[in-house]
Amino acid sequence: MVSLAQTYFIEVVTIILYCLLIFVPLLLGVVMALYADRKIWAAVQKRRGPNVVGPYGLLQVPADGLKFIFKEIILPDGSDKTVFLIAPIITLALSIAAWAVVPVQAGVVLANINVGILYIFAISSLGVYGILMAGWSSNSKYPFFGALRSAAQMVSYEVSIGFVIITVLLCVGSLNLTEIVMAQDTMWFFIPLFPMFIVFFISALAETNRPPFDLPEAESELVAGYQTEYSGMPFVLFMFGEYINILLMCAMTTILFLGGWLPPIDIYPLNAVPGFIWFLLKVTFVFYLFAMVKAFVPRYRYDQLMRLGWKVFLPLSLFAVVVTSSILFFFNLAPGM
């Protein structure tokens, strides 16, 4: 047992350090994303947004977080208390776990696994459990309806996201995220696959329950959806999980369509910039689009949301898979052929 500990001690410590290396920037990213979200939303509506706490209101989000930490955690009397507390933990843990395979620069990734894209797809399809468990265990009507809506919505849009990912994979010939980025060396995929880029972006909005698809927490109908009964720290866990998921979807859009860490043009001043700066810039740009959509577009009705998912995006993306594979086959462009 001593030798076992000696053999694996260093390995375990390095893995924990790597995890912290992902976790700490992610937390900072979420704080900045929350701030940016509110600022952009405010700017569109000609308001100032958070501007009191700290310079330019930058410390507003940490202050809010501190407030949540010191609030009492209320457990509803009729709730299933174990499931009630596990739900936010699952949401946060899964959203962080997906980041393990995201490459921010050539070779800079915690786990460079062969089935990276499937891993992300699998982990994000598990995300629905946190919401379902929260809604059911609260033992209250609004959370339950919110959870049902959210689960149906996430399962529906996952289908079209899957097909969009397949069109990209057809052009790459690998499930490895690093190779997906390297395949965009000559041309970013959003140019040849532009319709799929749009479908992916809108599905990502629906998948992360962002406006205009935020029906699970539509406050005029369902108070706060599945989060209604949560307070204090569990609520913060949900909030962070949600925003880390949003950042993950931004990173996925960047990796699949916007060339990951690659510079726009491979010439001197641009390619001297380190890759992760480009990656960060692109993720920030996609998040800016997310925030603008939230400010511009009114909320969908639930039947319209389902119609869009099943009757528009599913046939469209299925058709795109057939067309892409036919073109690749007839012009002998398919990788590995």
Place this chain on the structure above:
Amino acid sequence: MTAQLLTFYLFSGVILISSLMVISTKNPVHSVLFLILSFLNAAGLFVILHAEFLAMILIIVYVGAVAVLFLFVVMMLDFKTSINKDNILQYIPIGILVGVVFIAELIIVLINTKFDLSNIQVLPNPLSDFTGKSNTEAIGSVLYTDYILYFQLSGVILLVAMIGSIVLTLREREGVKRQVVSEQLQRQGKIDLVDVKSGKGVDIL
């Protein structure tokens, strides 16, 4: 090797315990959640076997889709009134029967192979050499060539099942108003775009 062994015992231990919990917890939702836990750990076992593609597909299909629908249905049951402890005993004979049949089948299979699993030759085509190929490539290279017939057959069966369930549940209801987007977009003469001059307003009839 030891670390691999430890992870194996961890995953299979959790599978065993959570499978036991599936049948022993009183709350059906808890049962489904334990079932999901055992699915996840089975995926972990696949990863130990270096079958990462199968592991991910197991999670995506069973945990991400099938079990969600399962949980959906079970969550909406009114199980607080339906649980009755007296009924449990009446299922024991059937349970024992199923268990005995299952164990007998397992014993027959194991005796026929004389506990030497390397003797099993059930593949119609011997598998080709997969060295240097990733998991996904290896599965794809046999699934779409040697086993294309089975693959297509299972696809057809799934399609038939899907059409069947749609036919069974589809019913036309009278008097339900539906939104037809194309009609809405095509209607003429009901919508006018008016350029409103600032400070002057516009006459709407």
